[in-house]
Amino acid sequence: MSDTQTSDPVIARHDQYMTLNYPRFAITMVEGSGCRLTDAEGNGYLDLFSGFGAGILGHCHADLVAAGTKQMNKLWHVGNLLHTKPQTRLAEHIAEKGFGGRSFFSHSGADANEAAVKLARLYGKQNPGNATHAFGRFKVISTTRSFHGRSFATMGATGNEAVRRGFEPLLPGFVNVPYNDLAAVEAELDETAIAIIVEPIQGEGGVHVPDETYLPKLRKLCDERDLLLVCDEVWTGCGRTGKYFAYQHFGVEPDVMTLGKAVGCGLPVGVMCAGPKAADCFDTAKMGRVTHATTLGGNCVSMAVAARLFEVLDSDNLIERAALAGEQVKSRLLAFAEKADAVAEVRGKGLFIGVELAEPIAADVVQTCLERGVLLNATQGNVVRLAPPLIVTDEELDEGLSVLEGVLTG
Ligand SMILES: Cc1ncc(COP(=O)(O)O)c(C=O)c1O
Incomplete structure (x- = not known):
């Protein structure tokens, strides 16, 4: 079928051939450059949402295009029984910018969290403590209003009933407690608990920043009880909040x-990075079998682009830029x-900002901003x-904020 110059035929074909799970705007985007998008009719938009944060360097960033193109002309995929340079380079960047650790590469935030839950369960089997339960320690504590994905394990972790409804029976072994509430976590610390999974700043839940002491206290609990502290940095990682990773605040x-x-800058990349406490649970030699794997995880092209991201963050001082621009x-x-x-209320850190409205009209506000050429997002x-x-x-930023303020005033 030939390409089209107008949105409507594309949308009609979408409506005929695709599942209708996404509530899409009736716009077909055809080009992007920097923070600008162009639709099939030639209308321009200022993108202040980056495709749910994935386009952290904007659209078609020259350095990423160069890194991806170079790799595409060299080697795409060989499978994970062989070594490749881009994978190792990305793992090294993540360890250096973060807390050391070993990376497992997948394709999405959900499957990165799926890997984290599997790792936690293996850790629980290896370190059963005093648990008398037949499965030892396996319970993962997460928070209400959280989002960790839509796979079966991550639906359990996700503290949002609407995400789970209709998919019962769910995977057992998850409990949700209120965010930013240490006592609620403590109340769930029975002999079966193995991990706490938490967003350092809640994203889908509405950009909620916890008290300064929340993460340190969770850390302390995890140390005292030999639990794993899992930080879900799917929204907050890679410079978004003015640090490489939000836990660093x-x-x-x-x-x-x-x-x-x-981390994939718009290509499908998920990462589960584990420190020395638990990384061995994914060590084939130590475990005597392959405990986790995926065919395309770590493919060379995605890895080359993701590795380049960390180099550009540094060379262009984008972490500092995110912190400063966010404050402004x-x-x-x-x-x-x-x-x-x-x-x-206005909340957030770095260039991850939530504006809570007095009325539940965020979707209307976002729709009107879009009609005025500025792409934002509504949640909750x-x-x-x-x-x-x-x-x-x-x-x-001035252009986008003027439009938003205009809509909120009008
Ligand atoms: C904090 C967090 N974790 C995990 C996910 C799931 O990521 P994905 O949509 O790539 O599966 C999301 C998605 O919004 C998220 O916000």
């Missing part, structure tokens, strides 16, 4: 970190909130989210 290190979204955006929105009844009914590419300029 809180002065602690996790035992396991998961990445998705931004927040100050402006806080000043706006002082005068505008429409805004209840009353939160407008901004997660621009880290390369966004002051002028682009």
Whole structure:
């Protein structure tokens, strides 16, 4: 079928041939460059949401295009019975920027978390403590309003009933407790508990930043009880919040970190990085069998692009840029909130910002901003989210915020 110059035929074919699981806007995007998108009719948009944060360097960043193209012309995929340079390079970058650790590569945030849960269960089998349960220690504690994915294990971890409804029976072994509430976690620490999985800043839940002491206290509990602290950095990783990884705001290190979204810059990459406490559970020689694997995880092209991301973050000082620009955006929105009844709260760190509205009209606000050429996102009914590419300029932020403020005022 030939390509089309208008949106409608594309949408009609979509409606005929694709599952209708995504509530899409009736727009077909055909091109992107930096923070700008162009639709099939030639209309331009300012992208301040980066495709759920994945386009952390914007669209078609020259360095990523070069890295991906070079690798495409060299080697795509050989399978994980052989070594390849881009995989090792990415693993090294993640260890150096993070807490050391060993990386397992997959394709999405959900399957990175799936790997983390499998690792935790193996760790529980190897370290049963005083557990008398037939399965030893296996319970994973997560938080309400969290999002960890839509696979069976990660649905259990995800603290959102709407994500799970209709898929029962769910995988057992998960409990959700309120976020930012240490006592609620403590109440779940029975002999079967093995891990706590937490977003250092809740993303889908509405950009909630916990108290400074929350993560350190979770760390302490995990140390005292020999539990794994799993930080889900799928939203917050790779510079988004003004640090390489958001746990670094809180002065602690996790035992396991998961990445998705931004790490692939728009290509499908998931990472489960495990520190020395548990990484051996995925060590074939030590376990006497392959305990986890995936065919395309770590394919050369995705890895070459992801590895380049960390180099560009450093060469272009984008971590500092995210921190600084985020503060500027927040100050402006806080000043706006002082005068505008429409805004209840402004939250976030770096270039991950949530504007909680006084009314549950976030979807309408986002729709009107889109009609005015600015792409934002609505979550939880009353939160407008901004997660621009880290390369966004002051002028682009000014343009986007002026549109948002105009819509909120009008
Ligand atoms: C914190 C977090 N973890 C995991 C996921 C799942 O990632 P994916 O959609 O790539 O499976 C998401 C997706 O929004 C997320 O926000």
